[in-house]
Amino acid sequence: MLRIEFGLCVLALIIAFIHPQLGSRWFENVERRFAALARRRALSVILAGLLALALRAALLPIEPTPEPIVHDEFGYLLAADTYAHGRLTNPTHPMWMHFESLSIIQRPTYQCFAQPAQGMILAFGTVIFGHPFWGVWLSSGVMSAAICWMLQGWLPARWALLGGLLAVLRYGTFSYWGNSYWGGAMAAIGGALVIGALPRIKRSRRVRDALAMGVGLSILANSRPYEGFVLSLPVAMALFAWMFGRKGSSWRISLTRVVLPISTLLAAVGIGMGYYSWRVTGSVFKMAYQVERETYSSIPFMLWQPEKQREHVYPYAAMKQLYTDAEPRLYRVARTPIGFIFVEMRKALRFWRFYLGPVLTFPLLMLSVSLPPAFSCSSMTMRTRLLFAIMTASLIGVAAETFFDPHYAAPVAGLVLAFVLLAMRHLQRWQHSGRPTGLFLTRAILVIAATMFTFRAAASAAHLNLRREEAASWDERMAPSFGRAKIERELDRVTGPVLVVVRYTPQHNPFEEWVYNRAEIDNAHVVWAREMDGPENDKLLAYFYGRRAFLLQADAKPPALSPYNSTQQTTPQQSSASNAMRHHSTTNQ
Numbered sequence: 001m002l003r004i005e006f007g008l009c010v011l012a013l014i015i016a017f018i019h020p021q022l023g024s025r026w027f028e029n030v031e032r033r034f035a036a037l038a039r040r041r042a043l044s045v046i047l048a049g050l051l052a053l054a055l056r057a058a059l060l061p062i063e064p065t066p067e068p069i070v071h072d073e074f075g076y077l078l079a080a081d082t083y084a085h086g087r088l089t090n091p092t093h094p095m096w097m098h099f100e101s102l103s104i105i106q107r108p109t110y111q112c113f114a115q116p117a118q119g120m121i122l123a124f125g126t127v128i129f130g131h132p133f134w135g136v137w138l139s140s141g142v143m144s145a146a147i148c149w150m151l152q153g154w155l156p157a158r159w160a161l162l163g164g165l166l167a168v169l170r171y172g173t174f175s176y177w178g179n180s181y182w183g184g185a186m187a188a189i190g191g192a193l194v195i196g197a198l199p200r201i202k203r204s205r206r207v208r209d210a211l212a213m214g215v216g217l218s219i220l221a222n223s224r225p226y227e228g229f230v231l232s233l234p235v236a237m238a239l240f241a242w243m244f245g246r247k248g249s250s251w252r253i254s255l256t257r258v259v260l261p262i263s264t265l266l267a268a269v270g271i272g273m274g275y276y277s278w279r280v281t282g283s284v285f286k287m288a289y290q291v292e293r294e295t296y297s298s299i300p301f302m303l304w305q306p307e308k309q310r311e312h313v314y315p316y317a318a319m320k321q322l323y324t325d326a327e328p329r330l331y332r333v334a335r336t337p338i339g340f341i342f343v344e345m346r347k348a349l350r351f352w353r354f355y356l357g358p359v360l361t362f363p364l365l366m367l368s369v370s371l372p373p374a375f376s377c378s379s380m381t382m383r384t385r386l387l388f389a390i391m392t393a394s395l396i397g398v399a400a401e402t403f404f405d406p407h408y409a410a411p412v413a414g415l416v417l418a419f420v421l422l423a424m425r426h427l428q429r430w431q432h433s434g435r436p437t438g439l440f441l442t443r444a445i446l447v448i449a450a451t452m453f454t455f456r457a458a459a460s461a462a463h464l465n466l467r468r469e470e471a472a473s474w475d476e477r478m479a480p481s482f483g484r485a486k487i488e489r490e491l492d493r494v495t496g497p498v499l500v501v502v503r504y505t506p507q508h509n510p511f512e513e514w515v516y517n518r519a520e521i522d523n524a525h526v527v528w529a530r531e532m533d534g535p536e537n538d539k540l541l542a543y544f545y546g547r548r549a550f551l552l553q554a555d556a557k558p559p560a561l562s563p564y565n566s567t568q569q570t571t572p573q574q575s576s577a578s579n580a581m582r583h584h585s586t587t588n589q
Helices: 002-018 024-038 041-058 071-084 117-129 133-152 157-170 185-204 207-221 225-244 250-281 288-296 317-334 337-355 357-365 382-399 406-428 437-461 484-492 534-543 572-587
Strands: 109-112 498-503 526-530 548-553 560-563
Touching (some): 002 357, 002 437, 024 041, 024 157, 041 133, 071 109, 071 117, 109 250, 133 406, 157 357, 157 406, 157 437, 185 207, 185 406, 225 406, 250 288, 317 337, 337 357, 337 382, 357 406, 382 406, 406 437
Parallel strands (some): 498 526
Antiparallel strands (some): 548 560
16 A cells, blocks of 8 residues: 555656646535635534544445554553443452453552543543444544644644544544554544644734643643653743743743743643542552552653663463563663664654655655755744754654654654645745646645555455555554454353453463453452462352353463363463562562
8 A cells, every 4th residue: 555655646646747737627626615615614523523423433344443463552452441330449359369461450449541631532432423433433533633733833724624624534544543442533633722722822822722732732742742842842942932022021921821821731631640540550650550560561652761670470371571671672672872863764664654654754855846945944834843843853753762653752743844834835846847736745645645545445444454564544454363353352251250361371472361351350250360389260250150260271272161170280381470479469468
């Protein structure tokens, strides 16, 4: 698919030089109507959001509600289930040692390790519509609308609406932000609100714009707090420089209409966050992800932080390999000069694949010919410089992180589109030999994006197996299913409550994790538990007396499910792990 997209860009470039007037009459008619629609700003924002919702709903026959696969998804679903039951967290289960897994904590309470925003939107979908996917669906629509609104603050109305449509096509439908429970859209909403509120506050000093910025900051703090903080620093500096650069009483008005609303809202949110942390971790100042790191890992999230030497006990070999081999190896390589370059290039490639791809990179590359010959950085407008400063700070912040996935940079999603649109505005005016070459190329960009969206939908309808490594944002493929959802559906048809004892081999892939449960474990129809040694398994079976017990051999091909026989022998590795866990439990009572 990336090759097709690249080929279409090359084809557009060839046509632009040979016949740039191709389709000009049709484009002019469409553009007049488009500009008239874009002048209705509120309607444009609503349209961008509704289009994302309608397209994703229309795609359900070929792209049905996703099954959770990545371990973070199960963590967010646990949070959603917890909130949907009216609780912030869950008590530690008596059999918690059988339930340890990635992306969740078991003590001091049982909860997802991440910030609560994604779990809250999934809980909203569960409570209102009956399934957490509808929270994902809603967040994609709100994200597209928020990006359109943000762009209206920085660009002419028709370019802002165009950016909203690109957000729908690139991020709101086929990307993993709209096709998994992993998140991304919430942080993109927060970033768009913060960046979009800045020029409105400077222009009008309205309380509603200040509250929009405060809401954006609150979403960032509860979805991507570090990346949100890095993005907000240049925004705050620009805001205060503007406020206190004026003379007379205007700064007093700014304090009452801008600073006070934002501060009041953030103070309330901060108190709520502290209370949430206290309920989950027992400390106002300790987040759940810190507990997860302290419990299992010695590797920090930031490359500039030192590695901490701690003694950790792991419930099974593959989890130990992840935390004691895979993570340390990446961290130590990234802290060497050559390794750092390699890791950052890999991050840049993943960023490019998701946020840009060939078609959105095209106008940026064409700046080399579309900008005036005497153009320099000093020629940028102050608004463009400010956007550039925000983007630079955010990218430096991402570069300092040990790990990276595209949703880490989600707060700058709207900002990426802003730079693409600025490049398209320059490209539109470029002429070759007096002919409107740049205008044709600008028109071709949206056509290519829409064409690729159509290709992607057709590929799903035809059940084509697209290679994951060729995926762009509109075609981001999650890791292939390892069969958990299928077996869970089979178990849901079993009469009476079920206990599944999961057996792993020492070579098990830790990212194919089966042991995840609902918030109320004892009331769940299916309970997933990790097999330990004989005595511990006997305690598990005694606790869940009355449930039909099954053994799942997770690493069989395909995974094998059979009635559980308590006399079956566990492997030495499992026995040693359970002994270590009993020791760990005893020493921490």
